[in-house]
Amino acid sequence: MKYYIIAGEASGDLHGSNLMKALHKEDPNANIRFWGGDLMQNSGGTLVKHYRDLAFMGFVEVVFHLKTILNNIKICKKDIANFQPDVIVFIDYPGFNLRIAKWAKEQGFKTHYYISPQIWAWKESRITAIKHDVDKMYVILPFEKEFYEKKHHFAVEFVGHPLIDAIHNQPAIDETVFRTENQLNEKPIIAILPGSRKQEITKMLSVMLSVVHDFPAYQFVIAGAPSQEFSFYKAFIANENIKFVSNKTYDLLKIARAALVTSGTATLETALFKVPEVVCYKGSWASYQIAKRIITLKYISLVNLIMNEEVVTELIQENCTSKRISEELKKILESKYRENLLHKYSVLEEKLGGIGASEKTAKWIVADLK
Helix, strand or coil: CEEEEEECCHHHHHHHHHHHHHHHHHCCCCEEEEEECHHHHCCCCEEEEEHHHCCCCCHHHHHHCHHHHHHHHHHHHHHHHHHCCCEEEEECCHHHHHHHHHHHHHCCCCEEEECCCCCCCCCHHHHHHHHHHCCEEEECCHHHHHHHHHHHCCCCEECCCHHHHHHHCCCCCCHHHHHHHCCCCCCCEEEEECCCCHHHHHHHHHHHHCCHHHCCCCEEEEEECCCCCHHHHHCCCCCCCEEEEECCHHHHHHHEEEEEEECCHHHHHHHHCCCCEEEEECCCHHHHHHHHHHCCCCCCCHHHHHHCCCCCEEEEHHHCCHHHHHHHHHHHCCHHHHHHHHHHHHHHHHHCCCCCHHHHHHHHHHHHHC
16 A cells, blocks of 8 residues: 655654554555655655755744745645555644645545644644544544543544654663764763754754853763754864764663753653753744743643653743753752652653554554555
């Protein structure tokens, strides 16, 4: 059967790649075209467009790139029409995917959505489009099933969180070899996860690295995104205690003592690797002013949202300063604070439903087609 998958970000590429592997197991003759990244390309399919050409963050930034976004939508529709898939699978990325879903439904294509848009955070009005344009929805957060079914009377399948699969499937590493290959010294590591888009990396790295001089006993290691070249990060490496690894975030988290993390999927990844973290976020002034008026959530990190309490400290906008980051980082390096945080991480993992999200979703998709 023919599958068309659309992912527009690094996290979507990861989850899309694992879904593709599961689809190939369920359907050995699967023919897959996709929008995504390197991980999906390595999973056996035909790449139409890379997510690095799609990822625009912030309200103002989207307006500036509207022409490009509209052109990408046009390209996508044409490619789907030519490919004639048996099903289209959307992975998060709602601004783009819901527009394609509307068109696809009108054209008579089956529409499945894996990893729900976070309409419980903002734009809850999108539920109308989802109920009209999406045939099947697979959700990955425990509270989403209740949100959809009880509040909006829309049946969904809770499949568990695919990050548990991705992390569970990671091979062990030799720490000594990893340090040697990446020119890291013997100092304990504070991982820096500044995001995957140039805009957010530029915003976050300067303030994150501004605390390096407060922690001379540690080395700060930037986790480079697969979509960005080292030359882009080079300007931020101004201290011998600042190191860099590219496209090895999971290996880095396996040996990190603590982490500074930009909000997003990385906050949950870091928690599942049992690394104490401080969540940091700064957007453009205009985008932040818009966001705080329309987003009513108590927290911005997935860790805190799932637990419904402040498990990890969130430093947002004007609170995201060198002084505050340094204070919170010192806390999570202390033994007593760490022990409590690691216990909360274990509870978090239990809530996420165990392994098998990709396989469950693939089985549902293939069964529906049959």
